[in-house]
Amino acid sequence: MRGTSRTSLEDIAKIIGVSTATISRCINSPHKVAEPTRKRIQKAVEDLGYMPHFGGRALARNRTNTIGAIIPTMDNAMFAGGLQAFQDVLSSSGVTLLVGSSNYDPNQEFEQIRALLSQGADGLMLIGEERPAKTRKFLDQHSIPHVLAWCYSDASASAVVGFDNRKSGRAIAEHVINQGHTKLAVIAGIRHGNDRAENRVKGIEDAIEANPSSILLGIAEAKYSFESAATALEYLLNSPTRPTAIICGSDVLAVGALLRTHSLGIKVPDELSITGFDDITLAQVTSPRLTTVRIPQKEMGRQAANVLLNILAEGQKPGQLNRIELETTIIDRGTLARL
Amino acid sequence: MRGTSRTSLEDIAKIIGVSTATISRCINSPHKVAEPTRKRIQKAVEDLGYMPHFGGRALARNRTNTIGAIIPTMDNAMFAGGLQAFQDVLSSSGVTLLVGSSNYDPNQEFEQIRALLSQGADGLMLIGEERPAKTRKFLDQHSIPHVLAWCYSDASASAVVGFDNRKSGRAIAEHVINQGHTKLAVIAGIRHGNDRAENRVKGIEDAIEANPSSILLGIAEAKYSFESAATALEYLLNSPTRPTAIICGSDVLAVGALLRTHSLGIKVPDELSITGFDDITLAQVTSPRLTTVRIPQKEMGRQAANVLLNILAEGQKPGQLNRIELETTIIDRGTLARL
DNA sequence: ACTTATTATGTAAGCGCTTGCATTTAACTA
DNA sequence: TAGTTAAATGCAAGCGCTTACATAATAAGT
Numbered sequence: 001m002r003g004t005s006r007t008s009l010e011d012i013a014k015i016i017g018v019s020t021a022t023i024s025r026c027i028n029s030p031h032k033v034a035e036p037t038r039k040r041i042q043k044a045v046e047d048l049g050y051m052p053h054f055g056g057r058a059l060a061r062n063r064t065n066t067i068g069a070i071i072p073t074m075d076n077a078m079f080a081g082g083l084q085a086f087q088d089v090l091s092s093s094g095v096t097l098l099v100g101s102s103n104y105d106p107n108q109e110f111e112q113i114r115a116l117l118s119q120g121a122d123g124l125m126l127i128g129e130e131r132p133a134k135t136r137k138f139l140d141q142h143s144i145p146h147v148l149a150w151c152y153s154d155a156s157a158s159a160v161v162g163f164d165n166r167k168s169g170r171a172i173a174e175h176v177i178n179q180g181h182t183k184l185a186v187i188a189g190i191r192h193g194n195d196r197a198e199n200r201v202k203g204i205e206d207a208i209e210a211n212p213s214s215i216l217l218g219i220a221e222a223k224y225s226f227e228s229a230a231t232a233l234e235y236l237l238n239s240p241t242r243p244t245a246i247i248c249g250s251d252v253l254a255v256g257a258l259l260r261t262h263s264l265g266i267k268v269p270d271e272l273s274i275t276g277f278d279d280i281t282l283a284q285v286t287s288p289r290l291t292t293v294r295i296p297q298k299e300m301g302r303q304a305a306n307v308l309l310n311i312l313a314e315g316q317k318p319g320q321l322n323r324i325e326l327e328t329t330i331i332d333r334g335t336l337a338r339l
Numbered sequence: 340m341r342g343t344s345r346t347s348l349e350d351i352a353k354i355i356g357v358s359t360a361t362i363s364r365c366i367n368s369p370h371k372v373a374e375p376t377r378k379r380i381q382k383a384v385e386d387l388g389y390m391p392h393f394g395g396r397a398l399a400r401n402r403t404n405t406i407g408a409i410i411p412t413m414d415n416a417m418f419a420g421g422l423q424a425f426q427d428v429l430s431s432s433g434v435t436l437l438v439g440s441s442n443y444d445p446n447q448e449f450e451q452i453r454a455l456l457s458q459g460a461d462g463l464m465l466i467g468e469e470r471p472a473k474t475r476k477f478l479d480q481h482s483i484p485h486v487l488a489w490c491y492s493d494a495s496a497s498a499v500v501g502f503d504n505r506k507s508g509r510a511i512a513e514h515v516i517n518q519g520h521t522k523l524a525v526i527a528g529i530r531h532g533n534d535r536a537e538n539r540v541k542g543i544e545d546a547i548e549a550n551p552s553s554i555l556l557g558i559a560e561a562k563y564s565f566e567s568a569a570t571a572l573e574y575l576l577n578s579p580t581r582p583t584a585i586i587c588g589s590d591v592l593a594v595g596a597l598l599r600t601h602s603l604g605i606k607v608p609d610e611l612s613i614t615g616f617d618d619i620t621l622a623q624v625t626s627p628r629l630t631t632v633r634i635p636q637k638e639m640g641r642q643a644a645n646v647l648l649n650i651l652a653e654g655q656k657p658g659q660l661n662r663i664e665l666e667t668t669i670i671d672r673g674t675l676a677r678l
Numbered sequence: 679a680c681t682t683a684t685t686a687t688g689t690a691a692g693c694g695c696t697t698g699c700a701t702t703t704a705a706c707t708a
Numbered sequence: 709t710a711g712t713t714a715a716a717t718g719c720a721a722g723c724g725c726t727t728a729c730a731t732a733a734t735a736a737g738t
Contacts, residue, residue: 053695055395059395083413398695
């Protein structure tokens with residue numbers, strides 16, 4: 001029950017005595033309207049604080065200039081930077097961004113997709129590759145323009161802008177091994193339904209396989225919370241042979257583990273090395289500061305936006321621009337010891 | 340240029356041989372439709388992956404079941420938690436949330452407000468009280484249902500769910516003073532156009548005025564970045580008499596300052612005390628962990644959602660439920676010394 | 679069997695906007 | 709001055725949906 005009903009084109013039309021068509025044109029392509037009329041219309045629009053009705057417009061144009069993004073969570077900084085960059089590019093193209101979050105739950109993601117599309121999103125940005133057949137079918141059936149971010153694979157049928165989680169997982173593990181560590185353990189995010197978490201671990205395993213001197217003592221899965229990572233750490237520490245380095249699937253996990261080492265009186269990195277993944281703000285703040293893998297958040301956001309805008313503008317040509325791989329870099333700070 | 344044009348009610352209607360009205364009813368109030376018809380319709384809807392067109396619906400109903408929130412930034416965790424809670428409540432009422440961010444810029448906020456409303460938002464959640472007359476007039480003129488969060492004042496004409504920044508500023512300052520500090524300094528956020536930052540400082544000043552033994556050696560404003568806070572710290576440290584405690588307007592600022600003390604070789608809290616504000620994740624992670632003011636983020640988000648839903652449901656009664664004050668609490672950790 | 683509720687469906691008007699086409703008006707040309 | 713062209717505006721259809729109202733089908737009451 002909205003108070004005053006909104007002012008419509010028709011209202012303005014009556015007031016200044018022109019047709020709604022003219023006003024519409026004045027708003028959308030001012031040059032098609034004669035100077036004096038334009039002035040009058042613009043004044044009226046300004047005075048009345050007129051806003052075009054989105055629904056009406058969407059109906060008439062059959063597009064909304066809106067695109068949607070669904071991220072797993074807003075709760076930590078993981079996606080914020082990328083999203084911000086995404087948004088910036090979009091809004092400088094006059095496109096509005098709708099954001100939904102899925103709580104890492106494929107069903108919620110599906111619902112959000114429906115919701116956003118139903119809201120009129122012309123296209124979508126999604127995180128990661130893996131999703132249920134149902135979801136994929138849906139995207140396909142409606143041929144929804146979309147781009148995947150935070151992941152990269154040559155296989156993907158969709159446009160994708162991101163980095164290869166497996167490769168990066170391998171890189172950090174090799175880096176650890178190169179520092180002389182042989183007894184490794186992993187704290188991973190929940191892998192089920194999360195290809196990023198999954199692939200990072202695979203990469204780590206790749207590295208270990210390739211370096212026979214090194215051995216993987218254990219993998220513990222943890223939710224993205226300090227507490228849960230801390231528990232995982234203790235679990236790993238209790239294995240018969242103690243690892244010298246713990247590779248974590250995200251900074252949140254690494255920090256959770258690190259915090260627990262403090263209370264356990266374990267010296268990092270002297271007695272135990274810990275690495276993170278993502279390079280969020282948190283990583284710069286701990287003592288010692290966290291050695292981690294930096295992912296090109298901003299860049300991903302920006303490029304993803306461009307790719308999507310492109311697709312929207314030109315239609316779904318299976319062009320080559322729709323697949324962009326970015327690189328991650330290892331940031332050496334203080335939690336990885338050279339043995 | 341969307342590939343396949345979307346399926347419409349009419350399409351389904353043709354396929355199963357009923358009128359669009361029936362289908363519409365079947366979707367919106369299933370009980371009004373006879374069992375067998377309903378089944379058939381539901382199947383078709385499912386099979387075709389039909390989604391109602393938002394625009395059409397908005398037009399016909401004159402409401403969208405969508406509400407908008409505009410926060411200053413997505414970039415740090417400041418608002419994420421509250422927003423998440425806000426979203427949770429909304430979606431359990433079948434309302435979609437649209438999020439915009441303003442970069443702490445009143446003009447961008449205004450544009451976002453227009454954008455969200457134009458998108459059909461039935462109501463808004465905004466952060467803080469202070470905004471240009473233009474914006475206030477706009478909200479008023481269109482009688483936009485809205486709720487303000489992250490602030491509280493009895494004076495506000497709008498619905499408001501939050502805490503009194505001034506009171507909280509005073510509380511933390513008094514706490515510092517009670518620990519025996521007399522030489523204080525402040526690192527504040529940019530106060531211009533930001534009543535939260537402004538009021539926190541005012542509160543601190545209140546406390547100092549009320550305790551004549553204490554003295555305010557300086558106030559430095561800083562953007563919400565580590566770097567900028569670090570610079571502010573050095574500036575304050577260079578004053579002729581050195582403060583024993585620095586009260587910061589936010590955790591980001593406090594952490595930025597704290598980090599600089601590390602590189603400066605200043606021992607916190609032995610040589611210098613630092614307090615934060617907000618109690619974001621960051622605060623638990625530094626060494627020593629940050630003494631700060633916890634704000635009831637989740638609670639604010641939840642209540643703000645309820646208030647807004649209420650207003651939307653019942654119209655703008657100037658009832659008393661529209662003004663909720665929550666309390667902040669001081670979290671004592673390791674950066675405040677007892678002198 | 680015949681009226682009277684009740685329930686299920688269809689009809690059609692409109693929500694506010696855009697846009698192809700028709701019309702008017704103004705500006706030139708010859 | 710009549711004839712042609714270009715520019716500015718109006719007309720009206722239609723985008724997909726909801727909903728009051730009308731109608732048809734069914735069940736209930738006498």
